Amino acid sequence: MKPSRIGADFRIVYRSYSRNPVALFFSLIFPIILIGLFGLIFSSIGSTSATLVVLNEDHNSHDSQRFLSALNNTSLVSIKLESVAPADFATWLGQNDYSAGMIIPAGFQGNASNNTTTNLTLFVNPQDSATEGEVLTAVQGVAAAFNLEAKCGGATNCTPVIALAPLRNVGSQVYTYIDYLIPGLIGFSILTSPMFSLVDVSSSYRKEGIFRQLSLTPLTRAEWLTARVVWYVMLTFAAAGIMIGTGVYGFGAHVTLTLGMIPFLVVGPFFFVSLGMLCGTVSKTPEAAALIGNIVTFPMMFLSGTFFQVSSFPPDLAAVAHALPLYYVIDGMNQVMLFQNSTRAFTDFLVVLVASVVVFVLAVRLFQWRDER
Amino acid sequence: MGSAIEVHGLVKRYDGLAAVAGIDFEVPAGTVFAFLGPNGAGKTTTVEILEGLRRRTEGSVVVLGLDPWADGATLHRRIGVIPQDFHFFEKITPKEAIEYYRSLFGSDADPGRLLAQVELLDKSGARFDTLSGGQKQKLGLALALANDPEVCFLDEPTTGLDPHARRAIWSVIRSLRQDGRTVFLTTHYLEEAQLLADRVAIIHRGRIIASGTPDQIIRAHGRPARLRVAGPPGLADLLAKELGVRARFEDGRIEVDLADKRDALRILGAIERSGLPWDSFTTHEDTLEDVFVRMVGRMDDGALKSEVPS
Ligand SMILES: Nc1ncnc2c1ncn2[C@@H]1O[C@H](COP(=O)(O)OP(=O)(O)OP(=O)(O)O)[C@@H](O)[C@H]1O
């Protein structure tokens, strides 16, 4: 690998690209249009889940079970039991994109038999007022029924067995659809612009004999691919800047700008440039290349958390999402831009990095300048 | 002076078809070698094997002491190539293309000088996709020279060029030879081979059917020189009767084979003495083109005949 040759080839990529208005449109303008479109459609909708996550610290006591099944019967909420108590339940809920949670404290059953009040803590997301309303209605209703049943019926100043502690908010911060959309769409453009272009370039350069022409120069295949990686990393930084700007100033999104984004903005294009090259290389004609490229790209376009949160997927689909490399790019960016969860971001980064190195090496190996005619 | 290119028993097969069917030749360093042949003869196949772009089926090929397929990377620094259908990045200009090659090869090629040499200076800032076919070809030649090559492989460098541009390329080829470079040229234009080449090989259906200097080929395979005189048919009969030469009448002209230059004097004397009217006369010798057309035509006829079941 010689930097001067990578530099020379980079200038070719840069010029070819900047003189091609269609390519520039798809890389820089199209993502803005997408953000605008999805932002407008979905900004009225808050976070999606109407699930009530319950932390039952009064482990499986009879009364707590009864309370929960009564809640469940209201069919206003669907209950998801969490057995292990996270250190900070509110933050945990936010990180996992839940809009409502409840803690049943230890001693619930004992208090009930002693006629002592138990305080249930509810966590809600004020931006998701639909869920909040349903959860409050359900919990208040069932609590009232329990209080009635526990001797309060008729008595004038009885002690209620269940009371609600002051409402608390989910997470340290509340995220809306547009917040998720920004990492999602940055991921979308990390996927689409290198993939489509490399699939096309790799097959058409071969057909036009440009690769054979280059094979007669000292440029190596790894240098050629590296120049393209560098270009798409730069393009990704520009596109990400534009999208964050549009989201924040156009739609009031709140994302954290941290240096932690940089690894993903680098390794993402690295992966998809290599993958696009690989798709173009293994197919014999430009038509076949386009087909293979689309087959590889389309599932990732929708199932990796680009437009829709993976945490809202049914389990089967979520399993598919976890097999897609773009999921780790987007999840990693969610972790650094929204949740400040650097441990999980680091794991995501490692997954993408390893996959990138493998695909890059494979692409360079399989890609031949000269076909063995 | 040693050989820049040595080829022995070269065979290239594409399932069933022998595109190159066992050829041998050598190109001395510093000379221009022209490879002639009709469409599909195997010229491009041979050149690309020499350039290390295609793998040979059999035989040995040595270019500048290297095996082109195995030692491609080393060889490519020392050769320049124009492929038959040269393509380049669509949005890149000739000047940028040469700068690109200069950086890749680490050479000190001067874009202005190279483009002037191939007469493309006026288009040095035009994008490749706006160049005409001939202009693209000229850029191909300029790029082939960007690394100061010892051997240049030019696959039909002048096809599709106008006569003026073709002469410009010819003068580049001449100057390459003057610089002591070796040139391997394929062409359909026989006059081009005759004008430029030190040695010529004619390839047909994967076999070399004639080789040597243009003069050697013409002497070995051409017809005798002929004298043509415009005159009436009776003149032909008279010459045949009086001098015992073979004389034919065709299109208002009499054509007589000349075994010797002095025959011309005897024949013209006899014509003058006959008192028959006659007009301008010319002598005619076969060009490489005549030889080429006749040899290729004869081989095709022969091949057709042998296909008739006996
Ligand atoms: N990749 C290939 N696969 C199969 N056959 C091939 C291939 N390349 C060339 N041929 C065949 O080999 C023969 C020689 O082709 P080649 O390109 O060498 O001819 P050429 O002398 O360069 O012709 P032209 O003057 O038209 O350029 C042709 O019959 C051609 O069809």
Ligand SMILES: [Mg+2]
């Ligand atoms: Mg050819």
